[in-house]
Amino acid sequence: MADSTEVKAKVQEMDGIKKAAIFMISIGPETSAQIMKQLPDSYIQKVSYEIANIDYVSPKEREAIVNEYLEMSQAREYILDGGIDYAKNLLNKALGTQRAKEVIDMLNQIQLRERPFNIARKADPQQLTNLLLGEQPQTVALILCYMQPDKAAQILINFPIEKQAEIAERIGTITNTSPSVIEKIEKVIESKFSTYVENDTENVGGVSTLVEILNQVGRSTEKAIVGELEQSQPELAEEIKASLFTFEDIVSLQKNDVQKVLRDVDHDDLVLALKGVSDDLREFIYENLSSRAVETLKEDMQYLGPARLSAVEEAQQNVVTVIRRLDELGEIYIMRGEQDAIIE
Incomplete structure (x- = not known):
């Protein structure tokens, strides 16, 4: 019990950036990368610095921070749905009076409020x-x-x-x-x-x-x-x-369109672009290539070894450039929010 109290106190003393860093470490790189994309550059730099400087996080600390996030997220939804009194009532039932008060106080401290409009x-x-x-x-x-x-x-x-x-x-x-x-x-x-x-x-x-x-x-x-x-x-x-279109968005293209893109993409760009992507995305690309092309691609990726992030991002952007060019020429189709008009 004492250990739990000590961990709780330690977590409460952490600043928000460090908590965010530990939370991202806890949920894994793929999900963290998606969250990171939504952050302002200044926060990305701060959180990245913290992640890089964290050597070890105890399971209890990790659990406490994830639980705090879940409680805060739940409280925010309650406030947006029905206001502060509604949130307090539901949180009291879900977390108990003392913990509910702590969560509401934390929300007030970081000024988590209903957005204008x-x-x-x-x-x-x-x-x-x-x-x-x-x-x-x-x-x-x-x-x-x-x-x-x-x-x-x-x-x-x-x-x-x-x-x-x-x-x-x-x-x-x-x-x-x-x-x-x-x-x-x-x-x-x-x-x-x-x-x-x-x-x-x-x-x-x-x-x-x-x-x-x-x-x-x-x-x-x-x-x-x-x-x-x-x-x-x-x-x-x-x-x-x-x-407007990211390298990861290639999975939204039709199979025939993906194959057209891959025929136009420079092989070296594709080798670099696939470094560090998810297994699902890599498999998606493999499924749209011949078995011989996949074998060659895998060999070249292995031979390439570690690559600079900037070089990978540049290669991925080169692939995106091909996609957008083919889309503008009408050779492939990028799905949009509204339905395309039908011309008789």
């Missing part, structure tokens, strides 16, 4: 579209940043194409927004959105948010928006194009 996230897309059509692009962009990517895409495609590009540019270039601006916009939208505003600047938008939205719209809409951005924001357009 929460009502917009729950509202009907058509109603939101009707409401937003008359708003300025910067207003629409800020609201879409807080919404689910698929719902934001449904709204974005209803704007005239020139407005779509302007809204997309705003989303892609937003870095933070002051509470006063958020508050004014919430009032303009007649209290249809959340009334809770961060005391500090809220990090929203950016290329990742825009890419998530564009991945949900149709190919024609995406091409039109990116085309406009190439004229007004060429660097942003290139960054978006590089992020």
